[in-house]
Amino acid sequence: MKRYQAYCPASISLIFRVHPNNNLLKMGSTGVSFTINKGVTASVTEAQQTSICFNGKKINFPTVTSAINSLTSKTLKIRLNSPLPLGCGFGLSGASTLATVFSTNRLLKLGKTKKQLIQIAHIAEVKNKTGLGSVITQVLGGCMVRTTPGVCYIVLRLNYIDRKIYTRIINRISTPAILSDQNQLLRINHEATRSITQINRKVPFEKLIDLSFSFAKKSGLLKNKKMESVIEEVRNKGGHATMAMLGDVIISSKRFEKGVSIKLSITNDTVRLI
Secondary structure (H helix, E strand, C coil): CCEEEEEEEEEEEEEEEEECCCCCCCCEEEEEEEEEEEEEEEEEEECCCCEEEECCEECCCHHHHHHHHHHCCCCEEEEEECCCCCCCCCCHHHHHHHHHHHHHHHHCCCCCCHHHHHHHHHHHHHHHCCCCCHHHHHHHCCEEEECCCCCCCCEEEECCCCCEEEEEEEECCCHHHHHCCHHHHHHHHHHHHHHHCCCCCCCCHHHHHHHHHHHHHHCCCCCCHHHHHHHHHHHHCCCCEEECCCCEEEEECCCCCCCCCEEEEEECCCCEEC
C-alpha cells in the first residue's frame, strides 16, 4: 500500500494581534513568530476508515479532519509523530495540518498547488480556532514579524537563525477558548499594537523576549502563577523569559535551573515532502 510522508516544523509565537474577517483567507493574525528545529511528520495511506493518530494514540483532530474533507472524500489513515506535545503553544495544529495536506495531495495525485494547500490548511485552523498565523510562519520558515493577516502575507524578516532557546512546559491552554473571548481579544489587540510598533530589523532577540513578556502580562494572557514565578526567577538572574502564544510554556534565553527543559533552536525549515 502506498504511503507518503511530509514534515512541517513547529513554531512559536511571541506576540500576536487578531484580525477578524468574514473571508477566512484574509482572517488571521499579525505579530512575531518563528519556526523551530522540531516539528511533525505526517504519514498518510488510503484505508477503509479514516483515522488520525498522534504519537500512536488515536485522537479527534478537528483541524486536520476539516482540511482533509476539503481535499478529498476518500478515507485515509493519518499517522502524526512529534517529539513535542499538542496544545502547548508549539503550533502543532497548523504543522500537523500542513504536513497532512501535503502528504495527501501527493498520495492521491490531486494536483493541488502549494498555494491551494496553504489556503486549505489556513482556513481549517481559523475555522476551528486552533490558530491564526502558525500556518504562514511554518510555510515561510525563520523568525519574522507578520505585518499583514491571512494568506496574502507581508513579513519583516528578523535574522535569528540558529538562536538557541529553552522551553519548559507547565500546562496546556485551550486556544479556541481564548480566541472566542471578545473581551480578551480587545486587550490582546491593544497590547499587541503597542508592542509590535517597537520592533525593527535591528532589535536584539532579548528585547523581543522582553516585549513578549510585557505583552503577555498586560494582555491578561499570563495567568498561571507558577509560570509567572519561574519567568521572574529567570529574569532576576539576568535571563530573559516569556510565555509561548498560546500555551502555558515558558520560553527562556537561558537553561532553567529547575524542572525539565527542552533545548530548541530557531530554524528556517519549512513544510516539505520526505
